Each structure stands twice: as structure tokens, then as C-alpha cells.
Amino acid sequence: MELFSEIYNCYYQIVDHILKEAEKHPLTKEQIHRICTDMGFSESSLYILPKLTGGEWKLLSFDGTSFQSLTAEHASMPFTLLQRSWIRTLIQDERFRLFFTDEELTALEYYTENAEILWNSDDFHYYDQYKNGDDYASLAYRQHFQTLLTAISRRQYVHISYQSMKGNRITHRYLPLKLEYSVKNDQFRLLAVPENERHSIYVRTINLCGIQEVRLLPRHDEEDFEFENVIRKSYYHEPVRLLIKNRRNALERAMLHFANYEKQTRKIDEDTWECLIYYNNSTETELLIEVLSFGPAVRVTGPENFLAQVKKRLWQQATLFSAKFSHS
Amino acid sequence: MSEFQELIKSFQKSRNYVRDFLVYGFKSRDDFTVKSGRTYDNERRRIESWLSEYIRTDYGTQGKTVSIALDSNLLDTNPLYRVWKSRSFTANDIMLHFFFLDLFHAGESYTADELTNLIVDRYGVLFESQLVRKKANEYVKEGILTTGRKGRKLFYSLNPEPARSFPGILPQLLHAIRFCQLATPFGFIGSTILDSQKTGNGIFLVKHGYCGFTLEDEILSKLLQAIREQRTIRLLNQSNRTARTQEEKFSVVPLQIFVSTRTGRRFLCGYQTKIRRFTTLRLDQIQNVVLLEPYADYEYYKNKLKNNLPFCFGVSFGISHEMDTVRMTLSVRQGVEDYIITRLEREGRGGTVTRIKQDIWSYEITVFDGNELMPWIRTFIGRILSFESSNPFLCRKFYQDIREMAQMYGLL
Numbered sequence: 167m168e169l170f171s172e173i174y175n176c177y178y179q180i181v182d183h184i185l186k187e188a189e190k191h192p193l194t195k196e197q198i199h200r201i202c203t204d205m206g207f208s209e210s211s212l213y214i215l216p217k218l219t220g221g222e223w224k225l226l227s228f229d230g231t232s233f234q235s236l237t238a239e240h241a242s243m244p245f246t247l248l249q250r251s252w253i254r255t256l257i258q259d260e261r262f263r264l265f266f267t268d269e270e271l272t273a274l275e276y277y278t279e280n281a282e283i284l285w286n287s288d289d290f291h292y293y294d295q296y297k298n299g300d301d302y303a304s305l306a307y308r309q310h311f312q313t314l315l316t317a318i319s320r321r322q323y324v325h326i327s328y329q330s331m332k333g334n335r336i337t338h339r340y341l342p343l344k345l346e347y348s349v350k351n352d353q354f355r356l357l358a359v360p361e362n363e364r365h366s367i368y369v370r371t372i373n374l375c376g377i378q379e380v381r382l383l384p385r386h387d388e389e390d391f392e393f394e395n396v397i398r399k400s401y402y403h404e405p406v407r408l409l410i411k412n413r414r415n416a417l418e419r420a421m422l423h424f425a426n427y428e429k430q431t432r433k434i435d436e437d438t439w440e441c442l443i444y445y446n447n448s449t450e451t452e453l454l455i456e457v458l459s460f461g462p463a464v465r466v467t468g469p470e471n472f473l474a475q476v477k478k479r480l481w482q483q484a485t486l487f488s489a490k491f492s493h494s
Numbered sequence: 495m496s497e498f499q500e501l502i503k504s505f506q507k508s509r510n511y512v513r514d515f516l517v518y519g520f521k522s523r524d525d526f527t528v529k530s531g532r533t534y535d536n537e538r539r540r541i542e543s544w545l546s547e548y549i550r551t552d553y554g555t556q557g558k559t560v561s562i563a564l565d566s567n568l569l570d571t572n573p574l575y576r577v578w579k580s581r582s583f584t585a586n587d588i589m590l591h592f593f594f595l596d597l598f599h600a601g602e603s604y605t606a607d608e609l610t611n612l613i614v615d616r617y618g619v620l621f622e623s624q625l626v627r628k629k630a631n632e633y634v635k636e637g638i639l640t641t642g643r644k645g646r647k648l649f650y651s652l653n654p655e656p657a658r659s660f661p662g663i664l665p666q667l668l669h670a671i672r673f674c675q676l677a678t679p680f681g682f683i684g685s686t687i688l689d690s691q692k693t694g695n696g697i698f699l700v701k702h703g704y705c706g707f708t709l710e711d712e713i714l715s716k717l718l719q720a721i722r723e724q725r726t727i728r729l730l731n732q733s734n735r736t737a738r739t740q741e742e743k744f745s746v747v748p749l750q751i752f753v754s755t756r757t758g759r760r761f762l763c764g765y766q767t768k769i770r771r772f773t774t775l776r777l778d779q780i781q782n783v784v785l786l787e788p789y790a791d792y793e794y795y796k797n798k799l800k801n802n803l804p805f806c807f808g809v810s811f812g813i814s815h816e817m818d819t820v821r822m823t824l825s826v827r828q829g830v831e832d833y834i835i836t837r838l839e840r841e842g843r844g845g846t847v848t849r850i851k852q853d854i855w856s857y858e859i860t861v862f863d864g865n866e867l868m869p870w871i872r873t874f875i876g877r878i879l880s881f882e883s884s885n886p887f888l889c890r891k892f893y894q895d896i897r898e899m900a901q902m903y904g905l906l
Contacts, residue, residue: 169715170505172583173636174686176576177501178591183692185592207576208546209500222585224619225592236617237596243690244653245660247637252683253667256674265670270663277660281637285679285718288750291763293808295755296840315669318697346567347677350702350755357699394568421517422758426704428565431520432554439520444565456756459869462898477903479876484900486825486879491897491906 167248167282177214180205182243184218185225185235192232195219247281254278258287260302261347264311292352299352300375310380314356317342323361323383329376341387343369359391367396371448397446404469405430405442406453412437416463423456440467454479498536500543501582506781509709511537512562512577513778516706517758519550519561544576564705570695571675572705575682579689586621590629593617594639598652605647606630656691668693676700680715682708704758709778716783717762720748723785724792726767730782731775741781746773747789749799752809761809765795772799774809802862804844810863818864819884823856825877834877841870854879864888868895875899 172178184201187193198218202211217223219233226233245253256262257275266274301307317324327337340358347354354374359366364387410420417439421431428444445453454475457464466476484491502508511534514521526534538560542549550563564573593613597604604612606627614620630650633639639650657664668688672695675684688694720727728745746764752774753760761774789795805817812818826834838847838857845859861867864885871881871892881892900906 167636169680169682169712170578170581171636172581172587173591173638174579174689175501175581175583176579177583178588179579179689181588181592207500207543207580209543213500217585223588224617225589237592238616239599240592240596241599241652242655243595244638245656245687247635249683249687250637250659252680253671256670256678259674259678261677262670262674265666265673266663270666273663274660274667283722284715285722289718289721290679290751290753291803292753292755293806293843294757294841298840315697319669344699345673345697346699346701347673348701349677397568419757422706423756425517425706425758426566426702428563429519430550430552430561430563431518432552432559433520433556449567455873458875459872461868461872461895462902465902477905480896480900480903481905482876483878483896484905486877487893487896490893491900 167246167251169248173243173246176206177210180210180214181218181223181225182240185237185240188226188233188235189237189239192229192234194232198233250278250281251284254281255284258283264302264308265315295349296351300354307374310374310377311345311354313380313382314342314345314374317382318345321387323385323387325379325381325383326356326358326372326377327379328372329378331373331376335378339383340370340372341391343391343393345374346371357393361385364389367399369393369396369400400446400448401444402446402469405444406457406466406472407468408441408443408457409434409465409467410439410441410460411463411465412439413463416460420460420464423460427453498539499582500540501580502540503582505577505581505712508537508540508577508580509712512541512574513706513709515541515560516562516564516574519563520556520559522557522559524557540580544580545573548573566703566705567699567701569676569703569705570699571685571688572681572703572708574705574708575675575685578682578708578711579686586625587629589617589619590621590626593619594630594633595652598639598650601651603642603649603651605649609650656687669697673698676703680711682711702755706758706778707760710760710780713777713780713783714751714760716785717748717751717777717780720783720785721750724788726786726789727764728784728786729775729780732779732781744768745786746775747792747795749796751777754808763799763809765799772802772811774811805860805862807843807859807861807863808866810866812862817860817862817884818888819858819860820864820867820871820888821856821858821882822871822874823850823854823879824874825853825879826855827853834874865891868892 180202183205184193184198199211199215202214206214218226225236227236257271263271314324323339323341325339327335330336339361341361341364342356342358344357345354346357356372356374357369358372359369410417420441424441424443430442432440434440443453454472457466458476458479466473523531523534545562548562548564550561552559597609597612607623609630610621610623610626613626630639634641638653640653642649642651660667668691671684671687675681675688675695676698677700726745726747728743731742733742744766746766748762748764750763751760752763760777762777762780763772763774766773802811824834835847835855842857842859845857848856850856864883865888868891881889883889897906
């Protein structure tokens with residue numbers, strides 16, 4: 167039961183696809199090449215194509231014009247023991263359980279009973295995860311989650327009533343787009359657009375724990391929603407520019423800390439690095455306080471708006487400490 | 495000179511290069527000094543091939559630098575899983591794989607000799623019976639094939655396909671896997687299920703996820719096995735706490751994995767018998783793990799750690815026997831800035847939050863190492879009325895940092 171095994175190799179997936187196609191109809195070399203290019207790494211076709219069409223891997227036969235599969239009807243791979251073990255381990259995770267009814271969970275336990283558990287939940291200690299994460303054991307929460315999951319899969323509009331951050335009850339019709347899980351907050355959020363703002367670039371975020379009612383509506387969305395493009399459009403043109411002095415191991419700490427943002431780093435001199443971080447309105451405050459947490463090891467040099475916010479907070483702080491600073 | 499290959503035999507070798515390209519991304523060829531320039535060239539080419547759409551190349555005074563540019567908030571899967579899907583194999587491996595899937599597809603069962611003969615008859619490929627048996631036994635261990643006996647003969651057959659293994663619940667299971675492959679340990683395994691089911695994830699996103707964690711999974715897997723079996727381990731650690739990267743070997747009793755959701759780091763927490771202390775080691779710095787004998791007092795130290803955890807703000811157990819008490823008072827406009835109180839309660843890890851008077855609140859905690867609080871305390875810059883600690887060093891450091899920051903931006 168190895169993690170790093172050839173049975174999960176990308177090439178096996180490609181060959182599986184080629185054989186499935188070639189079992190139905192002969193394939194030309196160009197068609198095989200296209201599958202390699204579409205599914206593989208950027209140089210995969212250079213390795214797979216000669217071996218498959220040249221006969222080193224005797225899986226295809228050639229009749230002078232096209233290739234037929236030597237396999238007649240090969241089966242899909244069963245779940246491996248490692249995959250079943252992973253599923254069995256997840257059954258103890260409250261978030262995994264959200265997807266199933268109690269009967270389905272019992273069935274799942276039965277189907278994976280011979281698999282080994284890879285870890286127990288108390289083997290991990292998430293020491294800086296926020297308290298008060300979502301109540302995954304709540305029946306209402308599970309129902310809301312499953313309804314939204316169905317709606318997103320079917321691209322179906324929903325009617326939602328929820329409690330806003332300010333405590334107001336809001337009722338609206340939405341096209342649900344994605345379910346976003348925050349590791350830090352241990353919470354799910356729905357990303358959606360209001361029905362009457364279908365072409366807006368402003369995606370709304372609704373905390374699942376605040377949802378009081380969600381109902382499927384008969385209307386389905388027919389158009390593709392270019393989610394990534396919409397989010398990218400919301401990014402500020404100018405990234406945050408940070409100068410990092412490598413003291414108290416700040417460079418490594420900053421590089422790891424900001425590894426979940428799209429960033430670009432270059433060395434300025436022996437002791438200083440410049441790091442550009444791409445962000446949008448929804449991550450701005452979080453990024454601001456993350457930068458402040460590094461203290462004097464990280465200095466913001468732009469953009470002007472972000473820099474002004476840093477200076478404002480520091481100015482307020484210096485004012486609160488003015489007596490202390492003037493005496494020392 | 496051997497020909498360049500996209501596939502690799504050992505995960506460990508590529509792991510550190512991928513991590514450097516992802517986390518740092520500013521190093522040039524000359525900065526990679528541990529191995530030869532040729533090794534760097536091969537590793538770079540491989541990583542460019544695996545992750546082509548995420549590779550950014552820059553040219554500066556340092557020369558060419560290569561980085562992996564990811565916005566983890568927008569990913570439907572972790573692109574670094576591709577490194578796990580690059581294990582090399584032989585021609586025999588891949589042929590036998592598909593011959594087995596084909597021969598067993600309708601629920602047949604065969605002995606190794608029968609399989610060998612069928613492979614010659616149907617595909618015209620002659621293998622030694624021993625080789626076919628060896629591969630079939632490997633696939634039994636992987637859970638792909640199963641065995642049964644009729645008399646003295648051992649027969650192999652294929653385990654049922656996923657739809658028959660999980661009748662009626664495969665669609666929900668795949669939804670759960672779409673989420674878990676992004677959000678749970680060993681998500682790579684989930685992504686292999688999506689691969690084999692020819693599906694992806696268009697539903698879930700994960701915020702504050704660290705893609706680089708997957709590079710530590712081989713180490714993590716051994717650590718979890720040691721925890722499960724309550725064994726001592728010997729590990730090779732590559733620490734960069736000193737100016738020069740150092741390798742050290744020592745034994746430790748692994749107890750728990752500490753995970754940060756904010757700093758991109760995971761740690762092994764264990765008991766070091768030699769120095770009789772709890773210790774934490776970054777997973778990305780552990781290079782090798784060897785499982786040793788079971789540890790007799792395992793439960794005792796596991797419980798001791800549990801009792802110590804409320805005094806650990808992060809991963810440090812402190813360097814002295816004295817605890818640090820830290821207290822700060824904050825200005826919070828009631829009704830307007832209540833989210834600050836929520837932050838103190840949610841993020842304060844058990845610290846006491848008290849309303850002193852109208853618009854003034856305090857936060858207090860006693861921990862092994864107060865230094866670990868400092869980054870979090872600085873996130874409240876702009877509203878801190880006072881900072882006090884039983885450790886004078888922390889007080890000096892706090893006020894000095896604020897002064898230095900204000901000077902840095904020309905405010906003092």
C-alpha cells in the first residue's frame with residue numbers, strides 16, 4: 167500500500183483513456199498524440215507516443231493506417247486498499263459526514279470495514295484554528311449543505327434566507343456558484359450571485375452557519391459562469407509590495423506564511439527581498455493584519471492605498487503610546 | 495549520460511526542489527548548491543513539465559529564476575499532486591496492468607499459469623510465469639486483485655469496480671472526495687480517485703490552504719504509522735535554525751502532528767527521551783524517518799502532552815521553567831467594533847477576555863513561551879492601550895518593535 171506508486175501515474179491514466187477509445191474505434195497517431203497532450207505533462211507525448219505506437223508497450227496493433235487496442239474491454243480500476251483506507255479514515259470527519267444520510271454512512275462503514283484507518287482525528291492538533299467553527303453535526307446545517315450541493319451541481323437557482331454579519335435577516339434568490347471552506351475559520355461559505363445580478367462581477371459570500379432556509383427553485387442557469395475570470399477581475403491591478411529584511415528568520419517565515427497567495431519574490435541586496443502579493447478587496451484586511459504581524463521585519467512600499475492603511479494604524483498606535491515614546 | 499525522463503523513482507529527491515520553487519521562487523541556478531548544476535537543470539525541466547501552466551520565469555540581476563505561482567484560493571485541485579503521479583515504471587508493469595484489467599473484466603478468476611498462457615494467446619506477449627505471479631501478488635497487496643483457493647490452486651480475480659463496491663452512494667461519495675482532496679490530509683489519494691473516475695471538482699474551493707503540505711505526505715505517513723503503533727522513530731532533520739543548514743539525526747517518540755492554518759507549517763510533536771523534553775520539528779525539514787521499537791511509556795507521555803497543550807500558544811514548550819503571562823488592553827468602540835471582541839475570543843486560544851469599562855477590554859493568558867504571541871498581538875496595532883508581561887524581555891521587544899515600525903514609516 168504505497169503512496170508513491172506507478173498505479174496512480176499520469177501515464178497510466180493517459181494509456182487507460184487511449185485504450186478505452188481504441189477499444190471502441192481505431193485511432194490515428196494524431197488522435198493518440200492529442201490525448202497525450204491534453205491529459206499529460208508537457209513532455210509526456212514525447213515518451214508515451216513512441217513506446218505505444220512503436221510496440222515497446224504491446225497494447226496496440228497497427229494495420230498500416232490506424233491503431234486498434236489489443237485489450238477488448240478492460241475494466242476500470244477498482245478502488246485500491248489505500249483509497250479505501252483514506253475513505254474509511256474520513257468517515258470519522260464531521261465535514262465528510264455532511265455529504266451523506268445516516269443510512270449511507272452505515273453502508274459506507276460496511277463497504278470499507280476491511281480497510282485500515284490511516285489516522286485518528288486527535289493525531290492532529292490545529293493549534294491556531296479559530297474557535298466556534300461550523301456545527302457540522304446539526305441536522306439543519308447538513309440539509310442546507312446538501313441542498314446547496316445539489317443546486318451547484320445542477321446549476322439551479324435557490325431561495326435563501328440568512329442572517330447577515332450585522333444581524334439582519336436577508337431573503338433573496340441566488341445562483342450558487344461554489345462552496346468555499348476556510349481552514350482557518352473552520353467554516354463553509356457559499357459564493358453566489360443574486361438572480362438579478364447574474365452578470366455582475368461581484369460575487370457574494372454567505373456563511374453557511376447563518377443560513378436559516380434554503381430552497382431549490384425550478385430555474386436552471388444555461389450559461390457558463392467563468393468563475394476564475396470573475397474573481398481575477400476583482401483583483402487590484404497593483405499587488406502589495408513588501409520589503410523583507412532577513413532578521414529573526416523573517417524571510418522564510420514570510421515566504422511560508424504567504425505561500426497561499428499568488429506571489430513573486432526577488433532579491434534586492436544581500437539582506438533584502440521584495441515580495442509582490444496579488445490580492446482583492448475580500449482579502450485586503452486579512453492581508454493587512456498579516457503584514458503587521460511581522461513587525462519591523464516587513465515593510466510595505468505600495469500600493470499607496472494599502473500603505474496608507476498601514477501608516478494609519480501605526481500612527482494611531484504611536485499616538486496611544488506617545489507618552490511612553492516621548493519619555494524614552 | 496542517461497536520457498532525461500519526466501518520471502522519477504524517488505519522491506524525496508524532487509520534493510525539496512518543488513518546495514523551493516513554490517515557497518521561495520527567487521533562487522537562481524547558482525543558489526542550488528547541494529547537488530550539481532546538471533541535477534538542478536534536470537529537476538527544473540521536470541518541474542516545468544509537470545506544472546507548466548503554473549511556472550513563472552524571471553530574469554534579473556541574479557540571472558534566471560523559476561517559481562511556481564499559485565493562488566490557492568482559486569484551485570479546484572492541488573497542482574502539486576502531479577508530483578505524486580510521476581513514479582517511473584517498466585514496460586512490463588504497464589502491459590501487465592492493462593492485461594489484468596482486460597482479462598478479469600467480466601469477473602473471471604485465473605491462476606498465475608493460466609494468466610501467463612492467456613497473455614500469450616490474446617496479446618502475443620510472453621512473460622515468465624514467475625513475473626506474472628509477482629505482479630498479481632503486488633496487486634493483491636494494493637487491493638486491486640483478490641485471491642481464492644480451489645483445492646491447492648490459488649486463483650486471482652479483480653475486486654469489484656467502484657460503482658459495485660459502493661452501490662447507490664458513488665455520486666455522493668465523489669462529491670465528498672471532491673471536497674476532501676483539497677481539505678484533508680493525503681488529499682492526493684482523493685485526487686487519484688477522481689482521476690480514475692474521470693471527473694474533477696467544479697464545486698469546492700479551499701481558502702487558507704497550503705499546497706506545499708502535500709510534499710510532506712510521505713514523511714507524514716510514516717509518522718502516523720509510528721503514532722498508531724506507538725513506536726520510537728529515528729529521523730534525519732535538516733534544520734536551518736543556524737546560519738548554515740545542518741543535518742541532525744536523533745530519536746524521538748512521536749505523539750501528535752501540530753498544524754498551523756495560518757503560517758504554512760506543520761510540525762511533529764514528540765518526546766525526546768535523551769533530553770527528557772517535548773520537542774517540535776517542522777515536517778518540511780524532516781528528510782527521513784525510520785520506525786524503531788514500540789515505546790513502553792507511550793500513553794503516559796501522550797497524556798502529559800494533553801495536559802500541557804493549554805499552555806502552548808503555538809508549538810513551543812519554552813526554554814525555561816517559568817511561564818510567561820501576557821496581558822494587553824485594547825480600545826474597542828462598543829457597538830461599532832464588536833468584531834474585535836469576537837476576534838479575541840475566537841483567536842485567543844483560551845486567553846481571558848474581560849470588559850474593563852466602556853470601550854476598554856483586556857486579554858490575558860499564561861503560556862510556556864510568550865514570544866509566540868507577539869505576531870498575533872501585532873495584528874491589533876492601532877488600538878493597543880498597554881502591553882504587560884511577566885517576562886521583561888517581551889515588554890522591551892514589543893515597545894521596541896512598535897517604535898521601530900513607526901520610525902520605518904517616518905511617523906516618529
